Amino acid sequence: MPGVLDSVDQRTQLVGENRLELLLFRLNGSQIYGINVFKVREVLQCPPLTILPKSHHVVVGVAHIRSGTITIMDLGLATGNESVGDPKDAFVIITEYNGATQGFLVKGVERIINMNWEEIHPPPMGTGREHYLTAVTEVDEKLVEIIDVEKILAEVSPINEEISEDILASAQEYKPEEAPRVLIADDSKIARKQVTRCLEALGVEVTAMNDGKQAFEHLKQMLADGINPVDHYALMVSDIEMPEMDGYTLTTKIRSDDALNKMHIILHTSLSGVFNQNMVKKVGANDFIAKFNPDVLASKVAEQVKAVGGVMPQE
Structure with a gap:
């Protein structure tokens, strides 16, 4: 998706004024999901993948991208839903969390929207304890679910929480x-x-x-x-x-x-x-x-x- 990331300078004012930009995407079906553009490094058609034996079931393989090897996870499976499907027909959102780079396989990428954090709300009551949402919002009268990526990463690749x-x-x-x-x-x-x-x-x-x-x-x-x-x-x-x-x-x-x-x-x-x-x-x-x-x-x-x-x- 060309042009999905602009220069950081153009976004400085957004963050300083309680604003953000969301990259909207789909997994399966009509539900729209969002991720903060600041976490996104690149969006591209899924490249050829190398399968890793005995990897976590949500990991569909690793990809060699720009001289680096990146783990690719099926975001549908990672959130307890159906698989996104054949990687050849999917996109990869390359993200950076906690100093690590990983890719999330999604069915399709929509667009970037500019929003105020006041329009982003906690998940509604009754969502349950095991949901993968960190927030929700509304765009064009449709619910957008913002995924708790930190929860996914903690399950797929747990970090050491022990103090020395x-x-x-x-x-x-x-x-x-x-x-x-x-x-x-x-x-x-x-x-x-x-x-x-x-x-x-x-x-x-x-x-x-x-x-x-x-x-x-x-x-x-x-x-x-x-x-x-x-x-x-x-x-x-x-x-x-x-x-x-x-x-x-x-x-x-x-x-x-x-x-x-x-x-x-x-x-x-x-x-x-x-x-x-x-x-x-x-x-x-x-x-x-x-x-x-x-x-x-x-x-x-x-x-x-x-x-x-x-x-x-x-x-």
Whole structure:
């Protein structure tokens, strides 16, 4: 699909203003799905595939693309649906998540649309616990389902979620009333679980929110209740891509609020690259961490806990 990716510079303003671009595609049938264009490196007709013995059932093979070897997954099978079908009649969306490149086999690619994150909503109640949606929206009066790719990757190629022994050894056991508190915001259920398990292993008390809007409303409610969030939480760890309000906008709103602007904010995202580091500086976040490295996350959190007076053991 020629021209599916424009220059990063043309998209800088979109992200800074709570906007995104979705690449729309189909698997089987009439249902339309979406993926953030920032995750997409390339879209092409499926190239010849090499079958890997004993691979996961959703992996249809590997492809040699631009001097690299990329695993190709049938996105229909990966979401619990029917196979996309013969790869020769399908397209591949090459994506980058958490520093790794992979391809998703889809039946057809539609177009790119420009949207506001406020138009992207959490999956409706009653979808069940095992769904593969991270959000939904409406385009031309049709429902568009945005797939939780992090959940798929965690199932197909699980990452190591264990914190190294030397990192754990540097964290003491806190008494419940003394446990440092951290606020996290992430729309992916699997990502919330990964971050929560990581921080709780350090003895940190975690409050988890499903998106930026929910997190900001939580902070404002604390203020209304007479609780200072900056004193209550050692820091906030926020995803960037979230329905209702993205992490960049959340950070901007916090920095614009006199009662909240001293909060320490780490943006934690599967989006990567120099662009995001520049955006971190633009919106005023304290740090940027690529998902998901438990040692890096644990170290950054422990460092901030110590900085605000939390008792961490000596090295």
